[in-house]
Amino acid sequence: MNKEDSKTVKSLLSSPHKIVIIPHKNPDGDAIGSTLGLMHYLKNKGQQAVVIAPNDFPKFLKWMPGQEEIIIFENDKEVAEKYITEASIIFTLDFNHLSRVGFMQETLEAAEGTFIMIDHHQAPSDYAKVTYSDVHMSSTCEMVYNFIEAIEQDTSKITSKIANCLYTGIMTDTGSFKYSSTTSRTHRVVADLIDKGAENMAIHNKVFDTNSPSRLHILGCALKNMVILEDYHTAYITLSQEELDENEFKKGDTEGIVNYGLTLDNIIFAVIFIENKDEGIIKISFRSQGNFSVNEFARAHFEGGGHDNAAGGKSNVSLEETTAKFVALLDSYKDQLKG
Template sequence: MLKSVINEDNVKAVRKLLEESERIVITCHKSPDGDAIGSAFGLAHTLANIGKEAKVVTPDRPPRNLRFLPGVKEVVPYTVYPDFAHQLLQDADLVFCLDFNALYRVDRMRDELAASPAKKVMIDHHEGPEPFTHVTISHPEQSSTSVLVFRLLCRLELFDRIDRKAATCIYTGMMTDTGNFTYNSNDPDLYIIIAELLRKGINKDELYKKVMNTRSTSTLKLHAYAVAERMQIFPELHTSLIVLTKDELKRFDYHPGDDEGLVNAPLGIEDMVYSVYLREDKDQIKVSTRSIGNFRADLLCSKYYHGGGHINAAGGELKCSLEEAIEIFRSTFPDIEKYLHQ
């Protein structure tokens, strides 16, 4: 028996909205990860099984390693089909906003989402949900949005309607947001849920292989290069920095998602607590950070990098040069020191 997490009023509100709605859109944050895509399609497949067609509209394209997931080929990325995405958002009665807590997280789709006349439901696990939805199911203590989708479906008495396709997507989100159950993964409920998903027919070993071990040779070389040549360690701060320029990424034939997991690599070093990775994109610097234990990566990201996230996994963006971004990183040292001792 799972413990009850989502409050009954929210469950009732979603049940009513589902009954009233014909046209449903499910969306998630930009640069969608395994949890964003997994939760979206886990929900979409289950809604399809009760006769509701739900379209998944993402701000941009899912990464290559997730495109094998059931249904993902039908996704409507706003960057690829802006008019279709606009129409779907305008015509929708109900929009589920999954795995994000603030409108700006959908990037250029922000105005379209805000302008949609649909009722909106947030299902998310980031701190500080902004009030842009009619129903807000926000649980930062839960390790993934996918696990929240599973919980919500159970509370809506739709457990039996979760099929193998939905279970596959939900498991993928649970797996990727916990680093294959290596962090945020001490809740016993997770393993009850995994058992249920296995009974639905998922192949968890194959999923791990397909999501995690389908890199190209050049991607593996990019990771090796980044660690060997572009990683700096600050031992007294238990901190590391990896920096990659546009040119370096190009040399390794970089595609979005290829650097997934790179920021975790330095935390494999004994006593390392905080890892920062700066990637030079077209017109900004993408910041990705990870930490161990109580070290507040999220607070550093919101203070210095215009971002946020979770205690141990946070990110942000800087509109400046790479050199300036490195300077900003250096300016965080006093705070790193402070957080190390909290």
Template sequence: MLFSNINGKNKKKIVLFPHNNPDGDALGSSLALFFYLRKLKHDVDLISPTEYSEFFQWLPGIDKILIFSEKTKYLVKKKIINADYIFFIDFNNFSRINNISDLFSYSKAKKVLIDHHPFPFYFDFMFSDPTVAATSILVFRFISDMNNLDKIDKNIATCLYVGLMTDTGYFRFPSITSETHFIAGKLIEKGIDINFIYHHLQEKYNENRLILLSKALNNLKIIKKYRTAYTSIKTSDINFYSYKQGDTEGIITYGLGIKNIVFSVLFFEEKKKFPIKISFRSKGNFDVNMFARKHFGGGGHKNAAGGTSERSLSESIKYFLKTIHNYYIHLLTSSI
């Protein structure tokens, strides 16, 4: 029914939402779907619940995104009320867009989920598969299932490829399958500029990003017994005149690069705001999704997750160090 309605001749009002602080996969998959649905002649709006990182300012169509704010709240509410379909992309429960979730009570639109995280809430239509490496894969499948792969142009392919690259750690993570590379190959056939994409994702650092990296490496602590590395960035480490969302991207992976380390954690304190933001990464079979859910009200994937803490930075770290004692066997036996 969804495919026939979207693929049909009747123009629909469609609104797309990625999660708060959208990353490369959330933005890439949302923008790709935005371009695709517009090719089908629908009235499409892409709304981000929060600002996105300037790190992604070069993405095709990024200027088409409407940012939710007090200034745009009425306009966003109007678009939600008038929508025929609302797509929720790269997240599966409303806690990831908690600043606007109340607005959906005004909507009679059909709700569509496209996401690869575990334990989804219920939606009217669900394209959910936690085994895939990125939501961009599910958007590619969505287009393929509608027999419209010919509608993927260079812009759509670029956006999907960014989602693949960022959520697979540049094709390094264990969630990668032959399908991941098959889709990447199909996107390359559309004429995307891989060198251009890689340059903007990996080789275009600003000075502040490198300063934050040096602070994080200086604060790095290793607990060999638990095969764990953790670090923190506190308010005094940040130059807020030049700091931009996304400047901490990739810092957490340095801990996992240390020999025999299977668990890496980054604590981030921004302007003394609570909660403290926490990122978790792991190797092998240590499940950081379950760890984040149980102890820090978060979640994500088996090897990549996030959470928060209402404690101070120092108390958050103390609590973390207390909790990992219960995971000694899990960490000791986790394969690399």
């Protein structure tokens, strides 16, 4: 975060404000961790701060300090809209375009508060007065750590509640510190968070070792459906709405399943296609290893984007048509997929 932006934010926060903090739709560990971490920090500074999420988040994140205070827009629209309308400062975290909040977009576009963006995805839009964007960061949670450090000139204001929230987001967005975005700086940040009270072993347990039977059944179904295309060093998984319903799908049950494709030898491109009949789309997650940019692939063909090695997208045709389109595209990327 540059000095000019730090100065601007510090000046804004020097007086009391009504502040709302917004994550993206279908918030993950980084989105919830960063928004809650920032909420605790702002409250400790005497600000009125509330997190408003577009929709609900996975059960494995519902232990996090302050999570019970999160307002879910789709459940409490009138209350949420009142907070947003009255807010003088609006933080948007872990996304860089207002379309990423889904049905909240219109409300945010009409808001008169000062917007501050903290995000690490590519190609940020220009709606915010202050944009702290860095695509090289491991996570938005690491950026919130840097944000606090820049405002305070040290990290002494990071409490155990903040530390637990930020650790969770860094851990989940780095694949437990194995992705290339994990730098030596990331490890130094994590070490400081542990020193400040982040219960790292307990966090790993709560996030990864509290599976429901439905999640494991869905995982089994997904792995059974996996298709391996050796010529393209690619593996993809499909999950139909019928399969999700049969296995009593709950939000968060498909989180991380796409990564199993990359555990196969000689696979550098992994994809999962998940049918969502309520929204009339096929939700797609892309992962890669090495130099193959799934961000560019998703932007070019599936109305998506994200990071070079992790991105999302969608399709408005059937599951069968979507996978057929995907497979047909691979031949033009064969040279890039050699590894």
